[in-house]
Amino acid sequence: MNPLRNPVSTRRLGLLGLLCLLWGTLRAEEIKSPNGQLTLNVTLAEGGVPTYSLTYKGRPVIKTSKLGLELKNTTSLQAGFTQTDKQTRSFDETWTPVWGESKTIRNHYNELAVTLTQAATQRTMRVRFRVFDDGLGFRYEFPRQPKLDYFTIKEERTQFALAGDHKAFWLPGDYDTQEYSTVTSKLSEVRGKMKAATTPNASQTPFSPTGVQTPLMMKSQDGLYINIHEAALIDYSCMHLELDDKNMVLESHLTPDAVGDKGLIQTPANSPWRTVIVSDKAGDILLSKLVLNLNEPTKYPDVSWIKPVKYVGVWWEMITGKGTWSYTNQENIKLDSIDYKTVQPNGTHAANNTRVKQYIDFAAKHGFDAVLVEGWNIGWEDWFGKHKDYVFDFVTPYPDFDVVELNRYAASKGVKIIMHHETSGSVRNYERHLDSAFQFMNKYGYNAVKTGYVGDIVPLGHHHYDQWVNNHYQYVLEKAAEHKIMVNGHEAVRPTGLARTFPNLIGNEAARGTEYESFGGNNADHTTILPFTRLIGGPMDYTPGIFQTRISTFNPQNTSFVHSTLARQLALYVTMYSPLQMAADMIEHYNEHLDAFQFIKDVAVDWDDTKVLEAEPGDYITYARKAKGKSSWFIGSTCDEQGRTSKIDLSFLEPGKKYTATIYADAPTAHYEKNPQAYQIRKQKVTSKTKLTQFCAPGGGYAISLVETK
Structure with a gap:
């Protein structure tokens, strides 16, 4: 019998539907x-x-x-x-985890x-x-x-x-x-x-x-x-x-x-x-x-090629306007119709053989893993704002950047070079060249790439965070893994824990990083907030470590300044977690403060344990982290424009053991605007019973290394 033709059955179905709805x-x-x-x-x-x-x-x-x-x-x-x-x-x-905070x-x-x-x-x-x-x-x-x-x-x-x-x-x-x-x-x-x-x-x-x-x-x-x-x-x-x-x-x-x-x-x-x-x-x-x-376990059966990285780079001088990414000042360039050997160099191109070798030497001397070089490849003359589809080919260097020689030189010093792929938002062009670009990296010994997506997405109409472009980022990440390449994505979508599944996603930007200190400055409370917001989804390539905070001292055309004391720049290596940490300043400025630079040399980039000693979003954060496979701990503290007195106890240290604490702190007269480079370094013996009180200047902080005394 067809119940739709039976009024009793129809009433029963209606009652059943009503009961289901009520249930x-x-x-x-x-x-x-x-x-x-x-x-x-x-x-x-x-x-x-x-x-x-x-x-x-x-x-x-x-x-x-x-x-x-x-x-x-x-x-x-x-x-x-x-x-x-x-x-x-x-x-x-x-x-x-392959790498992480614990x-x-x-x-x-x-x-x-x-x-x-x-x-x-x-x-x-x-x-x-x-x-x-x-x-x-x-x-x-x-x-x-x-x-x-x-x-x-x-x-x-x-x-x-x-x-x-x-x-x-x-x-x-x-x-x-x-x-x-x-x-x-x-x-x-x-x-x-x-x-x-x-x-x-x-x-x-x-x-x-x-x-x-x-x-x-x-x-x-x-x-x-x-x-x-x-x-x-x-x-x-x-x-x-x-x-x-x-x-x-x-x-x-x-x-x-x-x-x-x-x-x-x-x-x-x-x-x-x-x-x-x-x-x-x-x-x-x-x-x-x-x-x-909430992310899936790693998809990769072999993760031995994924390693945390501490690096320096030819970068800050371009960000601050002292140098340029481009080789010439000529514009309206088409890559298939220009011979760069015939054009007039501008004399400010930073990614040249001599400069890069200086960074390689510095990295080797101080124990850094790698050197990032931006502006090495042709196409930078009019890359921004033109919505060009074919803007970079990611394999052709400028005449003053010798890929073979520089990689030979870096390898002889035990240093890697980090590749830079700026796409100018042209994702279709990047995918067009991706296989050849990664093959080029494999050929010349690059195992990490910093990608960039500055400007509007091309094809026009798409957005940096829409489904199609998110799928592009994922495609790049998985394609990189096929070539055993780690990825540091800039201007991409903010992270959502995908580094658990795809641990070659070793860094992201997706927020205002240190570069904005050259564009007018970040607020003094910026680094007391980011760990509560942006870093919830994954680590940030914040690029800390700026020692010369007055940019006009080396580029009079740029009156911006870094809204931080020097001591806080050290603290950021602990408070702004990343397995990819850059000593972002120019190497000349580090040579002027080698005593403070020692902390950047010593601090780990991978951890066995993490403690939060103090925290209030927008006001202050104090972390303590234990170096991977070691007994050493590192503490970093950052505060807002008010300054404060930090009080911490060291009960997280192993009982019965003694440690030497090297404390890199703001001097009493330090201030992020008025006196940013005023710092003090002192040492003292500590144990798990020690309690410390430390002054933090406005926009300041402190960093401490704790090394077990044998």
Whole structure:
């Protein structure tokens, strides 16, 4: 019998549908973190709308918030759901990173996977939640199914309903850059401060008067520290947050592609994880490994070729305007129609044989692994702002850069040269040349590359953070691994923990680094905020170590100055974690302060253990880190423009052992504007019972090496 032709059966089906709807509406699931302090509730609200909420020690972190996606030209995945399945599990493992802030990482969570079925479309969507002791991760999963094979995302509608008007550390929402100064304000003040916060950049597309970027760091009035970000951003668009400043609700806002779509999905597929890290201690946010843990284990069976790197480079003199990347001042150059041997050199090209050999000699003398050289290849004369498709070929050097000789010379000194690939945003051109460029690197002994994406993305219309360009970054990373090449990506999308899966992603920029000190300066509190925001997703190639902070002393045309004392520049090697650390100043300035430079020589770039001794976002951070495979510890402390007195105890040291502490500190008269190079170095014996009190000048800090006394 066909039930559709039987009125009794039809009534029964209607009643069954109503019961299913009511069951779906009323059904609620609860799951706690392993330590019981975080509680997640998942509910289908009226109309079959999926929602979630999160509390920490009974205090609201995320109030009831909607989940779902708005689709293009079809019924959206936002309502009309019933819960058709659920699965729970607990997971606990300890894994060893290829490089990192600690020798091992514990991955411990309770999981809830809720399967939702949309009766009207017969489509299925699964939402997977993982609750850790330090926060929550969740993602959308789209199983292979006949009713949902290909679809286009119009917008993701994930909400984060906040419990108050929190203090926030935010960047203007932008599809193309994160190179803004962080603004500290209440969320209700974002709209009024947005215009001033959106400063000029080489490529920028702000999208809203209340749009902000992730990682977004916040502090509630009752002392909860909350961080919202994402993890495992693969084949998807980068997420920003749109603020409803009347109701204090943040909603996901994805980066559109060239035609305005937010994502092209083919099932089976998963979204990135949406992450919420929470604690009543600021240091717990800094120590969280939640974002890393939500990424998959490494894809590479052999990781022996991936090594942390400490390097110097021909870079700062170009950034500050003392030298140039280009070989000639001639413009309107086409690579296939110019013979560089016939043009007039400008005399300021920094990447020349003599200069590079000076850096190689310096690196060898002081035990550095590598030398970065920018501006070595043809095409720099009119590379920026022209939207040229074919701008660099990545294999042809300028006449004054002898690839064969320089690599022979570097190898004889035990030093590597780091390749530089600036794409000027022309991703299609880079992919066109990628195989030949990496083969060139293999041939001449380069094992690491710094990529760059300055300017608008070409093809025009795409954005630095849209799905198609994110897939380009991933393609470059995996192609590099085929050639055993490590990647340091600049102007690319901010990291989301992918370095766990692809550990040759050894560095990223994705924020205002030291280069901005030459473009007008970073705020003095900048480095007290970045570890709470940008570094949540992965390490940053911040390029610290500037000793001559007055740029006009060597380039009178540039009146900018570094907003930091010299002592704080040393501290950044500890507070701004990266397995790729640059001594960024010109080598002449290091030769003037070899006593202070000793700390840069000594400090490790890979760690067995990390402690946060003091922390308050925007004010100060003090880290202690134990060098990989050694008994030595290093401490770094950075503070804002107010200055402070730091008080720490050394109880993390091994009891019963003695250490020699070498303390590199601000002098009493030091000040980041008035007297930045005033520093003092002293030594003292310490043990695990020692407590230290140390002055930090405005915009200053200190660095300490702790070496066991045998």
